[in-house]
Amino acid sequence: MQEVEALSAAQERNRLAREIHDSLGHHLTAIAVQLEKATAFAELDPPGARDAVANARWSADQALTEVRHSVRTLGRRPFCLTDALTELIDHLNGDRLTITLDVTGEETGRPTTSLTALYRAAQEALTNTCRHSGATNVRLSLAYDDSGASLTVADDGQGFDLREGFGLQGFGLRGMRERVAQLGGYLDLASTPAGTTISIRVSW
Numbered sequence: 001m002q003e004v005e006a007l008s009a010a011q012e013r014n015r016l017a018r019e020i021h022d023s024l025g026h027h028l029t030a031i032a033v034q035l036e037k038a039t040a041f042a043e044l045d046p047p048g049a050r051d052a053v054a055n056a057r058w059s060a061d062q063a064l065t066e067v068r069h070s071v072r073t074l075g076r077r078p079f080c081l082t083d084a085l086t087e088l089i090d091h092l093n094g095d096r097l098t099i100t101l102d103v104t105g106e107e108t109g110r111p112t113t114s115l116t117a118l119y120r121a122a123q124e125a126l127t128n129t130c131r132h133s134g135a136t137n138v139r140l141s142l143a144y145d146d147s148g149a150s151l152t153v154a155d156d157g158q159g160f161d162l163r164e165g166f167g168l169q170g171f172g173l174r175g176m177r178e179r180v181a182q183l184g185g186y187l188d189l190a191s192t193p194a195g196t197t198i199s200i201r202v203s204w
Contacts, residue, residue, distance in 0.1 A: 027063035105144030133157025148203035
């Protein structure tokens with residue numbers, strides 16, 4: 001029994017180490033891109049440069065928050081998707097943006113890999129919403145069932161034209177698709193001038 005517990009603990013530590021690596025990699029890439037943009041447009045487009053710096057600062061804050069969360073998780077309970085989403089939403093909610101979360105079904109006993117994939121998808125969707133959509137309201141709907149889990153992120157922002165390729169080729173969204181596909185799931189994206197909806201499904 002002790003050997004089994006030790007193996008489970010080691011696997012959880014390894015998983016968290018990968019998550020820290022992936023999360024920091026994502027945010028550091030975003031910071032680098034935004035700072036390059038700020039440098040390039042410092043004289044030609046000062047407001048755009050200031051926005052880029054603000055986005056870089058936001059990514060830095062996100063990275064710090066996630067590292068702290070992962071470190072706390074190392075010393076306490078296994079990953080809980082509902083708790084992680086609640087913490088993320090609390091961090092992002094503010095005067096200009098209201099985010100709500102609806103959860104149905106039971107999370108206990110579900111595969112951590114699938115739950116983590118849904119968290120990363122929600123994180124990327126909310127990051128894009130905060131940076132680009134101009135939304136004032138975002139609703140997350142998370143549902144667990146016997147065969148898997150579904151997550152929908154819907155905002156009331158300005159949307160974008162899918163024909164321009166952003167929805168299919170954007171770095172973050174492409175990473176989401178790949179992560180979910182590895183688990184036998186799928187990601188659907190719909191966007192209109194009235195808002196954007198991302199739907200993700202993973203199977204157990």
